[in-house]
Amino acid sequence: MANFNFISIPQLRQCLESDYTELQACLKAKAWKAVHVLSGSIVEAVLIDALRGMGEDESELDSMELARLIGLAQEKGILDGEAVDLSTVIRKYRNLIHPGRVKRLEKVVDGSGAVIAAQVVEIITSQVAKKKQQTYGYTAEQLLERLRGGSSALPLVTLLLGDTHKAEVERLLIDVLPIAYFEAINDPHSPPGEDSHLIVCYRTIFDATDDDVRTKVAKNLFKIYKNKPEATVVIYEDNFFRGSDLAYLSESERQFIKAHFLPRVNNTSLERLLDNIGGIGPFLDTEEAYSLALTLALAATGEDKELAKRARSAVLREYPKMTTDGRVEIRGYFEGLGAVDILKELDVHEAIINCSTKNEAE
Numbered sequence: 001m002a003n004f005n006f007i008s009i010p011q012l013r014q015c016l017e018s019d020y021t022e023l024q025a026c027l028k029a030k031a032w033k034a035v036h037v038l039s040g041s042i043v044e045a046v047l048i049d050a051l052r053g054m055g056e057d058e059s060e061l062d063s064m065e066l067a068r069l070i071g072l073a074q075e076k077g078i079l080d081g082e083a084v085d086l087s088t089v090i091r092k093y094r095n096l097i098h099p100g101r102v103k104r105l106e107k108v109v110d111g112s113g114a115v116i117a118a119q120v121v122e123i124i125t126s127q128v129a130k131k132k133q134q135t136y137g138y139t140a141e142q143l144l145e146r147l148r149g150g151s152s153a154l155p156l157v158t159l160l161l162g163d164t165h166k167a168e169v170e171r172l173l174i175d176v177l178p179i180a181y182f183e184a185i186n187d188p189h190s191p192p193g194e195d196s197h198l199i200v201c202y203r204t205i206f207d208a209t210d211d212d213v214r215t216k217v218a219k220n221l222f223k224i225y226k227n228k229p230e231a232t233v234v235i236y237e238d239n240f241f242r243g244s245d246l247a248y249l250s251e252s253e254r255q256f257i258k259a260h261f262l263p264r265v266n267n268t269s270l271e272r273l274l275d276n277i278g279g280i281g282p283f284l285d286t287e288e289a290y291s292l293a294l295t296l297a298l299a300a301t302g303e304d305k306e307l308a309k310r311a312r313s314a315v316l317r318e319y320p321k322m323t324t325d326g327r328v329e330i331r332g333y334f335e336g337l338g339a340v341d342i343l344k345e346l347d348v349h350e351a352i353i354n355c356s357t358k359n360e361a362e
Contacts, residue, residue, distance in 0.1 A: 002042075005141035005289045006129040007049060008168065008177075010342035013141070017044055022116060032114035033096055040066060040093025043124050047087070050128045061137050067091045068276035078131045083123050140172035143178055147201045148194075154201055158208045169209050173217045177202045178240065178349055196198050200238050225257055237261060238272065243318075262288055270299050271307050277314055281321030289326030292318075293333050299308025301339060309343045312342060320349050327353075 002020055007013035019042050025241070026034040026281070047069040049060045054076050061069070070087050073079040079087075096109065138160055146153050146160070161169060177198055184195040206214060226235050246254045248263065265273050284292065299311035319327060327350070334342050 002125040003129070004125070005047075005145060006139055007046075008136070008139045009049070010171075012045065012049060014325055014334060020121070023121065027114070027118055030111065032109045032111055035114040036090065036093050036109050036117045037096055039114075039121050040090040042121050043087065043090060043098040043289045044069060044123055046128050047078075048122060050078050051076065052133060060319050066093070068166075073128075080128055083120070083127055086116065086123060090120055090238055095158045104199060138168065143168070143172055144176050146333065147177075147198070151197065151200070152302050154157075154204055157201070160206060161205065166210075169205070169213050170216050173206055173209075173213070173251055174220045177205075178236070179246060181239065182235075203241060203242070214245075215248040218245045219253075221245065222249060222253045225260060232262065237264075238276070241276055243276065243283065244278060245273075246280065246283045258283065258288065261291065264291065267295060267298060270295055270311065271304075274307075274310050274314055277318065279318075279321070281318035281326070282323075284286055284322060284326055286323070286325040286329055289322055290329040290333065293330040297333055297337060297339070301343065315342065316345055316349065319346055320353055 004013050004016045004020070007016060019038055023035060023038040023042065026038060043203065044066050047066075048064075051061055051069065051072055052058055056282070058277070064072075066087075070079065070084055070091070074081070074084050138146075143157055143160065143164065146157050181198045181202075183193055184190040184198060206217060221236065221241065225233055228236075246257065251256070261276070265277065280292075281289075293315070296311045296315050299307050300315060302308050302311075315330070319330060322330070327346075329351075331343065331346055334346065
């Protein structure tokens with residue numbers, strides 16, 4: 001079965017997938033002329049897409065005859081000789097719907113020709129996909145397909161990012177992975193754990209890519225906060241936001257997101273949102289640091305041992321990243337609680353911070 005995940009333009013890929021589905025239906029219905037026309041149309045679109053950016057005048061590609069497109073694809077090493085020879089069955093597919101009598105009657109379509117035409121789609125699609133991967137790299141859809149292979153595929157995909165266009169990594173993080181996540185949570189038949197696996201993939205790839213991509217992804221997240229319904233914002237915030245993402249936003253954008261996120265972090269929601277706090281320390285003012293410290297301190301000294309352990313780790317992780325005033329507020333709060341153990345660990349962090357500051361000054 002042909003797979004069009006190598007097509008980087010979403011609208012074109014969706015159109016080809018729709019045409020291919022219709023092609024399969026026409027095969028079953030023995031609608032041979034329709035099979036022939038759809039096969040030619042699909043091959044033509046695939047070749048035009050493959051030839052863009054390969055030195056050809058793009059303004060001429062859309063009006064080029066299929067025979068010429070096939071010839072160019074062979075010259076560029078996209079198609080081999082066998083594929084070119086087989087494609088003769090579809091070269092005059094446009095004549096089947098030509099209004100002129102002579103054109104319409106010069107070619108007869110039967111079942112065997114239609115089946116071969118459908119097979120040409122499979123062959124050419126496969127060869128174009130292979131060539132495009134060699135020259136362009138992986139598309140976002142191809143990376144998603146690899147990721148769906150399970151957790152063992154994730155390290156391999158992060159290595160493949162170096163051979164992937166930034167635009168495809170952006171699409172993977174901005175569109176493809178989030179859409180796949182929403183489909184997973186709304187589909188009762190999706191594999192168990194697929195939604196959480198996709199979130200792990202998102203965060204791992206975000207952390208593995210460069211700052212230019214991270215900035216574009218973070219800016220897109222801000223647009224979601226600003227423009228989408230509250231229910232959508234909450235889902236994105238719970239699953240795709242981390243405090244460290246604020247580094248890629250302007251101060252006004254940070255304030256906007258913090259105004260939504262921080263009030264949601266309370267004793268009831270902390271267990272669910274604890275990971276989302278990661279990296280938020282440098283972006284908290286004194287009041288925000290104190291409020292968050294209060295919530296974390298209550299959890300760190302509470303009866304839920306597992307949550308207390310995670311909250312304590314969060315305090316120690318974020319403390320060195322906070323402003324001087326924020327650190328003072330946190331220390332003062334834990335002193336008031338008499339949390340000696342945590343204070344000792346904060347003292348160690350403070351000593352390291354002071355030493356580092358002194359060295360930088362010298």
